[in-house]
Amino acid sequence: xxxxxxxxxxxxxxxxxxxxxxxxxxxxxxxxxxxxxxxxxxxxxxxxxxxxxxxxxxxxxxxxxxxxxxxxxxxxxxxxxxxxxxxxxxxxxxxxxxxxxxxxxxxxxxxxxxxxxxxxxxxxxxxxxxxxxxxxxxxxxxxxxxxxxxxxxxxxxxxxxxxxxxxxxxxxxxxxxxxxxxxxxxxxxxxxxxxxxxxxxxxxxxxxxxxxxxxxxxxxxxxxxxxxxxxxxxxxxxxxxxxxxxxxxxxxxxxxxxxxxxxxxxxxxxxxxxxxxxxxxxxxxxxxxxxxxxxxxxxxxxxxxxxxxxxxxxxxxxxxxxxxxxxxxxxxxxxxxxxxxxxxxxxxxxxxxxxxxxxxxxxxxxxxxxxxxxxxxxxxxxxxxxxxxxxxxxxxxxxxxxxxxxxxxxxxxxxxxxxxx
Numbered sequence: 001x002x003x004x005x006x007x008x009x010x011x012x013x014x015x016x017x018x019x020x021x022x023x024x025x026x027x028x029x030x031x032x033x034x035x036x037x038x039x040x041x042x043x044x045x046x047x048x049x050x051x052x053x054x055x056x057x058x059x060x061x062x063x064x065x066x067x068x069x070x071x072x073x074x075x076x077x078x079x080x081x082x083x084x085x086x087x088x089x090x091x092x093x094x095x096x097x098x099x100x101x102x103x104x105x106x107x108x109x110x111x112x113x114x115x116x117x118x119x120x121x122x123x124x125x126x127x128x129x130x131x132x133x134x135x136x137x138x139x140x141x142x143x144x145x146x147x148x149x150x151x152x153x154x155x156x157x158x159x160x161x162x163x164x165x166x167x168x169x170x171x172x173x174x175x176x177x178x179x180x181x182x183x184x185x186x187x188x189x190x191x192x193x194x195x196x197x198x199x200x201x202x203x204x205x206x207x208x209x210x211x212x213x214x215x216x217x218x219x220x221x222x223x224x225x226x227x228x229x230x231x232x233x234x235x236x237x238x239x240x241x242x243x244x245x246x247x248x249x250x251x252x253x254x255x256x257x258x259x260x261x262x263x264x265x266x267x268x269x270x271x272x273x274x275x276x277x278x279x280x281x282x283x284x285x286x287x288x289x290x291x292x293x294x295x296x297x298x299x300x301x302x303x304x305x306x307x308x309x310x311x312x313x314x315x316x317x318x319x320x321x322x323x324x325x326x327x328x329x330x331x332x333x334x335x336x337x338x339x340x341x342x343x344x345x346x347x348x349x350x351x352x353x354x355x356x357x358x359x360x361x362x363x364x365x366x367x368x369x370x371x372x373x374x375x376x377x378x379x380x381x382x383x384x385x386x387x388x389x390x391x392x393x394x395x396x397x398x399x400x401x402x403x404x405x406x407x408x409x410x411x412x413x414x415x416x417x418x419x420x421x
Contacts, residue, residue, distance in 0.1 A: 013106045019246035020111045026237025027118035031058055031125050033230025037285070038129045040223030041334050045411025046133045047219070047421040053128035053140055060144050061121045066091050069120060069148065070113045073156040081175035083154045084161065107244070115241060116160065123152050123190045129334035130198030131401075134208050134408055137416040139399040146395055151387050152193065155380060159189040176376045180369060182355050184253065185242035187297030187347045188380055195341015196381045198332060200388040205402055207331035209409065221281050228285040232261060235292045239299035253299035256307035257292065263311030264291025271319050286339060290318045293343030298351040306354050314346040341381075348373055 035054035042050045061069070068088050075085030091113060124144045128135070159181060161174035181188065218224060239257045243250035268287025269279045277283070294314030295307055302310070321327055322338040332338070352373035355361040362370050395401060407415035414420060 011106070012108070013245075016245040016247075017107045017111055019250065020107055020115055020241060020244065023237035023241025024111070024115045024118055026234045027115065027122070027241065028058075028234075030118070030231055030234035030238065031055075031122050033227050033234055034122060034125055035227070036223050037227025037231060037289070038132065038334055040220040040225075040227060041129075041218040041282075042132045043411070044219045044421060045413055047223075047413060048419050049135075049137060049412035049416050050128070050132050052137065052417065053132075053135070054125040056137075056141055057125040057128070057144050058121050060141060061124065061148050062117060064145060064148055065113075065117045065120055069153050070116070072149070072153040073120070074113070074116065074161055076161075080157075081173060081178055082157065084157050112244075116156070119186055119190055119238075120148065120152055120156065123194050124148055124197075126190070126194035126336060126340055127198045127201065130202045130332045130336040131205050132333040133412065134205060134403055135412075136399060136401055136403050136407075137412070139395055139401040142398050143391065143395040143401065146391050147197065147388065150391060151197065151384055152189070155193055155384070156189050158380075159183055159186065176372075176379070179376070180372050181376050182301060182351050182360060182369060182373070183297045183348070184300045184351075185239045185296045187293070187344045187351070188376060191293045191296060191340045191344030192348065192377065192380055193384050195337045195339075195344055196384040197388040198336035199330070199341065200385045201392060201401075202330050202332040202337075204389060204392050205331075208333070209405055211331050218282055221285075224285050225281060228288055232258070232288060232292065235261075235296075239296055243300055249300045252304075255304050256295055256299050256302060256310075259304055260295035260307040260311040260314075261288045261291035263308045264288060264294065264315040265311075267312045267315035268319055271316055275323075286322075286335070287315050287319075290314050290339050290343040293340055294347035294350070296344070297347045298355060301351060301355040301357070301360065303356065309354075310347065310350055313350065314343050317346050318342045345377060348377060 031054050035051040038054065039047045039051045067090060068086070070091060071085040071087040071089050073084055075087060091110065124147055127147075128140070158174040158176040160177065162177050176183075176188070183189070235257055236254055240250040240254040243253055265284050265288040268283050268290065272283050273279050291311035291314060294310050298307075298310060318338055321342045322335050327338060349370075351361070352366075352370040353362045355366075355369070356364060358364060359366040360369065392401060403412065403415060
């Protein structure tokens with residue numbers, strides 16, 4: 001990777017670097033948090049398998065990121081809107097380099113690479129909830145490696161690569177970033193991406209045995225509550241860290257993140273009551289996560305009062321989608337599409353309407369922004385959905401992704417790991 005400059009030419013911004021290192025650690029915590037969140041909602045005999053699907057993703061994606069993933073997603077290459085460098089660099093060439101993202105934030109490239117790795121890890125981990133209770137562990141590992149390479153790394157380039165400033169020229173800008181996509185922390189690359197992939201896999205993998213009899217009750221809600229608490233905590237790094245500096249934008253993203261989540265949690269609980277359902281702990285958990293998802297693309301672009309509206313709208317729409325009969329007919333085990341996908345879509349569209357700044361959104365004169373966001377939504381959702389269907393076929397050639405009926409009845413903890421929760 002070619003960085004903007006070297007240590008001899010620029011002074012390290014130690015405050016920003018420290019904040020980014022802390023944010024990186026916070027985002028990493030989100031994947032174990034996701035493991036607890038998902039683990040509490042599956043059947044008792046598949047808890048360890050569900051959690052291991054997240055944990056093994058940490059290992060697989062980390063190694064791929066070092067070998068070629070970071071270069072493919074962020075390697076600066078002239079006239080390359082669709083992907084970065086195809087290079088097996090091992091990150092060795094960037095240890096002493098700085099990046100300032102087109103001239104703004106002087107931090108070590110290695111810190112930026114570590115921060116973005118955490119996004120690359122949690123995105124495929126999110127998909128696992130859609131195919132819980134019926135997925136062969138070894139096949140999942142193969143799928144994660146292939147999907148990250150073919151889908152996530154390029155999409156990350158489209159959304160996150162803002163180019164490398166060389167003189168007066170900016171090179172290597174991602175396609176959607178170059179078109180003016182407003183995505184502060186990854187609602188497109190992470191949540192819409194994972195939601196579309198989860199829906200595709202849930203469809204092709206088929207329903208769990210006994211699905212029609214109602215087997216979706218969570219076995220351990222306190223475990224899910226713990227997972228949400230860790231996710232909420234880690235999300236401060238996810239969103240506020242995406243400012244790439246310890247500044248006012250990071251502070252605003254920090255505040256809007258927690259307020260949107262609180263708003264969505266309350267809305268979900270009260271909306272359930274209005275519709276004749278109990279005010280459940282599980283509903284509060286799901287609502288909080290939907291709020292976090294929805295504010296992600298707008299965290300540093302909107303005011304705190306607007307973040308309340310983001311959480312409110314996203315919770316109602318996601319709640320309606322979760323109970324929509326056509327979507328309920330698909331065995332998306334943990335409602336990944338209804339929560340992650342729909343939450344991400346709502347956040348993306350609301351960002352195009354409310355983002356602050358001249359010509360930044362519909363309300364501020366940016367009439368083309370909404371169109372760009374709609375086009376980005378169609379592009380990413382289509383690419384990921386159909387790409388995931390194709391990659392399912394490829395992974396299935398090596399090892400069938402679906403476990404046998406006997407293994408499912410026995411439970412994935414025993415059949416896949418020879419362990420018991």
